[in-house]
Amino acid sequence: MVKSFPPLFSGKMMKMKRLSERNPTQKPIEACPRKSPDRRTVSAWEIYEMFQQGHIEVFKTTRAGATTSLNAESGNRDEKFTCIVPTNKIADETIVRDSIKFCEKRGLDVIHVKSNMNCIKNQELCEEYPDLKELHYLPLADKCEDCEHYDYCPITAPLRRPNANGFVLTYAKVAALQLAVMSREGTTAEKILNSIAGSRNIILDEVHELQYGRQQEYIVYDNKNGYRTDFNKYNSACQDFEYIKNVIEQMKAIAEDDTFKIKVHEVLGGAESPKYWNHRLSLDYSNPAFKGQERAAIGKETAGFIKELIELTKNRRDYNLSMEDIKALLEFNAIGKSLKLSINAIKDNGIINIKVSALDFLYADTIRNFTMSMQGEGRRIILTTATFCSKDYSDFFRGKVSPLRITFGRQGDPTNNNEKMLILADNKKYNAIGDRSRYKMRPEIISRCIDILESYEGEEVLIIALSEREARSIEKGLKEAGKSHPVIYYKGSDTIGVTAKARIMIAIGIANNP
Structure with a gap:
C-alpha cells in the first residue's frame, strides 16, 4: 500500500478527441504480414498501406513508439527513408539503434548524418583553436573527396554509402546543409543532400519543435x-x-x-x-x-x-x-x-x-525548403508528434495543401501506454519572481519531491524542472537532504523522443498546464 501524503500535484484530466472522427478514411486493416504481433508494428504497417504517397500528420501519444515503428516499417518494405529529429540522442538511440532492433529485415543500414563538428578536419581545427568548439557550427570543406580522411570520416558516410536503407539527421543539421547550399554550389553539403534525396519516406519527428522555430x-x-x-x-x-x-x-x-x-x-x-x-x-x-x-x-x-x-x-x-x-x-x-x-x-x-x-527566421525557412525539395510522386512525407499545437503545416508543401490527419493506432496509443503513466503536476503555482518564486520555495519543492520518492520507493520516477539550472539546483538539494535522485529539464535531450523506463513523473512548475 502506498502511504498517504499531502497532494503535491493535481490537475484536471483533458479528454482527447478521437482524431479518427476527423478523418473517416482511417480504418484498421487486418492481415498484417509482419511476424511481430506488436500493435505498434501493425499500426505502422496500416499507415503505410493506407497512404502510398502524399503527406500526413500522424497524431500519437507520448511514448507511443511511433517513430521507431514507422522507420522500421520503411526497412521492412525496402523503402529508403530519411528521418529528421530534434536531437542527436534521438538520432542515435531511437532511430539508428531502435529502428534496426525492431526491423524484421536483417542488416538494416541506417546512417546518422553527423554534425559538422564531427568532421576530422574541423576537429583538428578545434584542437588548434579551442574557442571554435563553443560556436557549435563550422562549415564543411567544399570537396571532401580529396581529403585523406575521406574513407573513414563520419561526415562522408552518406557519400560513401548512398544506397543505405535510411538516413537520420537533426533539424539543425538540415538547416546547416541548406544554408551551405544557398551560399555556394557543388559543395559537400549539396552532395550529402543529393544522397538522401532518393528517400521514399520522409519523417519529420517531434515536428512541434518547428511550432515557433529556433x-x-x-x-x-x-x-x-x-x-x-x-x-x-x-x-x-x-x-x-x-x-x-x-x-x-x-x-x-x-x-x-x-x-x-x-x-x-x-x-x-x-x-x-x-x-x-x-x-x-x-x-x-x-x-x-x-x-x-x-x-x-x-x-x-x-x-x-x-x-x-x-x-x-x-x-x-x-x-x-x-x-x-x-x-x-x-x-x-x-x-x-x-x-x-x-x-x-x-x-x-x-x-x-x-x-x-x-525567432531565427532563416532556420525555419531552411526546413521548409528541404521539405519542399523532398516532395514528389510516390513519396510519403510524415509529420509526427504528440503535440501538434496550432501551427498550420500546409506552408511546408507545394500548393499549401494541408496534410491528412490520422492517429497512430487506436487514439494514437496502440499499446495503451498512457494507462501505465502517472504524471504528478504541482497543485501550487510557483512564479518566476516574487515571494512565490520557485527560487524562494525550493525547500518546499524538494520536501514534496522526497515525499513522493519515498511513497514510490523501488519504482522508476522521473523528476523534471523548468530549466537546466533549476534541475541542477533541485538535484543538489535532494542530495543534501540524503535523497539523491537525477533531475532533468524540459527541452533537454532526455525528455523527448527517447526510450524511458519511468512511468511516474514529478513535473515541477507547470500547475497552469496540468
Whole structure:
C-alpha cells in the first residue's frame, strides 16, 4: 500500500478527441504480414498501406513508439527513408539503434548524418583553436573527396554509402546543409543532400519543435547595471569584417531606437511593481532594423557572417574580445534579421533582466525548403508528434495543401501506454519572481519531491524542472537532504523522443498546464 501524503500535484484530466472522427478514411486493416504481433508494428504497417504517397500528420501519444515503428516499417518494405529529429540522442538511440532492433529485415543500414563538428578536419581545427568548439557550427570543406580522411570520416558516410536503407539527421543539421547550399554550389553539403534525396519516406519527428522555430535571445538591460551592451568593443572588428559590421549596425539600431527603450522600461516597471502579476512582462515589437530582404539574400549574408565569425574567433584576442562577446554576435545576427521581436522581463536571484528575443527566421525557412525539395510522386512525407499545437503545416508543401490527419493506432496509443503513466503536476503555482518564486520555495519543492520518492520507493520516477539550472539546483538539494535522485529539464535531450523506463513523473512548475 502506498502511504498517504499531502497532494503535491493535481490537475484536471483533458479528454482527447478521437482524431479518427476527423478523418473517416482511417480504418484498421487486418492481415498484417509482419511476424511481430506488436500493435505498434501493425499500426505502422496500416499507415503505410493506407497512404502510398502524399503527406500526413500522424497524431500519437507520448511514448507511443511511433517513430521507431514507422522507420522500421520503411526497412521492412525496402523503402529508403530519411528521418529528421530534434536531437542527436534521438538520432542515435531511437532511430539508428531502435529502428534496426525492431526491423524484421536483417542488416538494416541506417546512417546518422553527423554534425559538422564531427568532421576530422574541423576537429583538428578545434584542437588548434579551442574557442571554435563553443560556436557549435563550422562549415564543411567544399570537396571532401580529396581529403585523406575521406574513407573513414563520419561526415562522408552518406557519400560513401548512398544506397543505405535510411538516413537520420537533426533539424539543425538540415538547416546547416541548406544554408551551405544557398551560399555556394557543388559543395559537400549539396552532395550529402543529393544522397538522401532518393528517400521514399520522409519523417519529420517531434515536428512541434518547428511550432515557433529556433529562438535567440539577448539580455539588453538589467536593473543593477542598466544597458549592458558596449558596441564600441567591436569597433576594430567592424573595420576588418564587413558582414559583422552590418550585424553590429542592425543591433545598434534596435538598442538606440526610442520606442524600444520605452518598451524596455515598461516591462521593467511591471516587474518591479509589488503587484507584478497584474502587469504585462512581455511585449511584442516590430524590428526597426529589419530590411525585408529576399530569403536567398538573407541566407548568403548569414553564410558570409559565419565565415567571418570563425576568423574573428580564431583571432579574438587581437581584438580584445571574450568568447561571450563572440557568441553575442550570433544572437545579434538572428535578432537583427527577424521581423518581430519580443521584450521580456525575467527575475534572476533578485536581478531583473530584460531580454530581447526573436525567432531565427532563416532556420525555419531552411526546413521548409528541404521539405519542399523532398516532395514528389510516390513519396510519403510524415509529420509526427504528440503535440501538434496550432501551427498550420500546409506552408511546408507545394500548393499549401494541408496534410491528412490520422492517429497512430487506436487514439494514437496502440499499446495503451498512457494507462501505465502517472504524471504528478504541482497543485501550487510557483512564479518566476516574487515571494512565490520557485527560487524562494525550493525547500518546499524538494520536501514534496522526497515525499513522493519515498511513497514510490523501488519504482522508476522521473523528476523534471523548468530549466537546466533549476534541475541542477533541485538535484543538489535532494542530495543534501540524503535523497539523491537525477533531475532533468524540459527541452533537454532526455525528455523527448527517447526510450524511458519511468512511468511516474514529478513535473515541477507547470500547475497552469496540468
